[in-house]
Amino acid sequence: MKELLEHIAYCIEYGKINIQSPFPPDMKGKKGADEYTKEALDAGVSPHKVLTEGLMVGMDKVGKKFRENKVFVPQVLMSAKAMNTAMEHLMPFFTSGDITPKGTFIIGTVFGDLHDIGKNLVAMMLKGNGWKVIDLGMDVAADKFLDTLHAHPDAVVGLSALLTTTMSNMQQIVERIREEKPSTLIAVGGAPVTKEFCDKIGADMYAPDPQGLLEELETAC
Amino acid sequence: MSENQETMTGKTRIQMAMRRKKTDRVPWVPFVGVHGGYLVDMPADDYLRDSNAIIAGVDKAIDLYQPDGIPVVFDLQVEAEALGCHLQWAKDNPPAVVSHPLADGIGIADLPELNPGSGRIPVCMEATSILRKKHPDIALYGLITGPFTLALHLAGTNIFMQMMESPDEAHTLMEYCHGISCNMASWYMEAGCDVIAVVDPMTSQIDPASFEMFVAPAVTKLFDMVRDRNKLSSFFVCGFAQQNVPAMAACKPNNVSIDENIPLSFVRETAEEHQISFGGNLKLTSVLSMGSTKEVEMHTLETLEEGGDTGFILAPGCDLVMETPIENLQAVTRVVSDPYHREFVKTLQAAPVIEEVQDLSERWQDDKVIIDVITLDASSCAPCQYMVEAMELASRPYGNKLQCNEFSIKNKEGLRMMKALGVKNVPVTVMDGEILFVSQIPPAREIEKAIQKKLAAKNLL
The missing domain is CATH 3.20.20.210 (TIM Barrel)
Incomplete structure (x- = not known):
């Protein structure tokens, strides 16, 4: 049983999706996250355990390697794809209540900004870490964040920006959220964003990478 | 250039x-x-x-x-x-x-x-x-x-x-x-x-x-x-x-x-x-x-x-x-x-921070005009040297009515004066506290005109 969880974690860490997947080359023809997750659930491993001791372990490892520049976007995307495949098997247990998400995270790239690679990586990492993620996409206005926030009042909001010029839009969204729902936790991130900027605009959390955000969320929530 | x-x-x-x-x-x-x-x-x-x-x-x-x-x-x-x-x-x-x-x-x-x-x-x-x-x-x-x-x-x-x-x-x-x-x-x-x-x-x-x-x-x-x-x-x-x-x-x-x-x-x-x-x-x-x-x-x-x-x-x-x-x-x-400007920035970078702003109110006098030339160091910066020489030459005919000083920002006194006068670049010529010529050495005619104006203001002509 422990071995199955280790296989899941390993497949996610190295982005092995399923038996058909040619990547990584040294695992060609071998089972992937898809098969091992199904096997673990069939063998009676609790869905919660599959999530926390399989998927999350793998994503945590890849998150750390990404932070240390040991792997890059393609490898993280492959890990995320493996994780999504495994997650398909777990979805019914989220719906039934057997697994409870750590919380809800509403994420989007702020209006005026059409860059989403960083935002997508954060969304994937959070999903793989047991968060329910509501991805509003790119070019998202304050109203859309607020509407979603009203439907999910306890959610944390994550704002992403790549352009220096859209950092001011980030500030406007933070101000609107503070006016209407002052207790909301707000995280900001993106290439030009700094901790100093986060403090200046009154956001609560900043991290330079997805793993850092996970750690911030662990402390704050 | x-x-x-x-x-x-x-x-x-x-x-x-x-x-x-x-x-x-x-x-x-x-x-x-x-x-x-x-x-x-x-x-x-x-x-x-x-x-x-x-x-x-x-x-x-x-x-x-x-x-x-x-x-x-x-x-x-x-x-x-x-x-x-x-x-x-x-x-x-x-x-x-x-x-x-x-x-x-x-x-x-x-x-x-x-x-x-x-x-x-x-x-x-x-x-x-x-x-x-x-x-x-x-x-x-x-x-x-x-x-x-x-x-x-x-x-x-x-x-x-x-x-x-x-x-x-x-x-x-x-x-x-x-x-x-x-x-x-x-x-x-x-x-x-x-x-x-x-x-x-x-x-x-x-x-x-x-x-x-x-x-x-x-x-x-x-x-x-x-x-x-x-x-x-x-x-x-x-x-x-x-x-x-x-x-x-x-x-x-x-x-x-x-x-x-x-x-x-x-x-x-x-x-x-x-x-x-x-x-x-x-x-x-x-x-x-x-x-x-x-x-x-x-x-x-x-x-x-x-x-x-x-x-x-x-x-x-x-x-x-x-x-x-x-x-x-x-x-x-x-x-x-501009190599001189680069040298100026380098000097300022290495210079001690001058916190206090020197009070210059006692410096200005009724019976003379004071010309301060702030330089990097007239001996190693050619434009600085020309500016100092140009001011000294223009002052000479007026004897005691003009006092011409050089302050190099390579020493503390010069840095203090620079801060007190609000100077941002060198070389610069300041007459009775007014910044007049920055970086460029003006033609003798213009220096003369500026001196005359300052002297006239004090009825010293």
Whole structure:
């Protein structure tokens, strides 16, 4: 049983999706996250355990390697794809209540900004870490964040920006959220964003990478 | 302007630096993109679609910043747009690609054929031809979208997974993008560009093995083609791409240019190893866009010191933020092109901080006019020496009615006086506390006029 969880974690860490997947080359023809997750659930491993001791372990490892520049976007995307495949098997247990998400995270790239690679990586990492993620996409206005926030009042909001010029839009969204729902936790991130900027605009959390955000969320929530 | 500068044109300076040959000073290339629109008071979306506006913007930048080289157009969406990607335009940024035809079921063979008349390519080439004629002594950079960034525009983030799951397809796409890059490079060279800059920021997102496998073959062939035509090439990357810098250098461009995410010293060493030139990495936002001129000057000096004098080209890390203050870029120009000003900044950097502002109220007197010349040090700075001499000469006929002093900022007394008088540059002449002549030595007639005016105000004539 422990071995199955280790296989899941390993497949996610190295982005092995399923038996058909040619990547990584040294695992060609071998089972992937898809098969091992199904096997673990069939063998009676609790869905919660599959999530926390399989998927999350793998994503945590890849998150750390990404932070240390040991792997890059393609490898993280492959890990995320493996994780999504495994997650398909777990979805019914989220719906039934057997697994409870750590919380809800509403994420989007702020209006005026059409860059989403960083935002997508954060969304994937959070999903793989047991968060329910509501991805509003790119070019998202304050109203859309607020509407979603009203439907999910306890959610944390994550704002992403790549352009220096859209950092001011980030500030406007933070101000609107503070006016209407002052207790909301707000995280900001993106290439030009700094901790100093986060403090200046009154956001609560900043991290330079997805793993850092996970750690911030662990402390704050 | 110093004597040295007159001996070498900007274009020659760039050509020599790119070949790691000695130059009279480090060349400077401001990456003016949408900032050109700011200079001619035009939003980015109009500017980048109008060759006359681009010509006017680049003209203005050349006039204001005295660069050695300059890009004609800095917009990494030109090729993508011509190949059918939809763009979302902005007033203060280059446009963004919002649709990826290859991700929407269109095949490579179905993409529109790229020709010199496609999309905004005529705008770019027309601007290049005219700027070439107007500025024969400046190195013109033709910027083309790097093949990996173009692949990402065309296929979206699918390309990342395609590299892992179906490498043959990824290779086919990269080969196609290489063809597009070669066409663009040829057209820019025919229109008169001296340097082909391949800008491939998305390579910052991949590992060295993927870079070597998918990007290196395409760009190496491109740089070979540019070299065969006796032109120069540069490989730009923005973002944290340190892992790929050695592989970029191995593609044999003449120059590798990077931004503030990568230490310049690392790139300098890599460039030395590969015997190529390198450039960068002035901080775009925190200093050039948001810093004071003093911070810009200090930062420029530090960057110049880190870059050294062999094969280094001073440039911002990437495309300048549209509203970068003009005075900040002029501050870069001052430090890079004026050795005395560089020495001044260096002296101030090393100087002790003077906290208190000296009270000068007792200094001014009714029976004389006091002339203070603040210098770097008249013995080692020629313009300082000429200014001191000019003031002494002009004062002589007035005897005790004038008192002429020199204060060198190389000592504390000079620094205190500089602060008290509110002086920002040297050499400078101050009469009775009023800053009158900055940097330039005025003609004797003007000095005389200023002295007469001051004396008349005290009824001493």
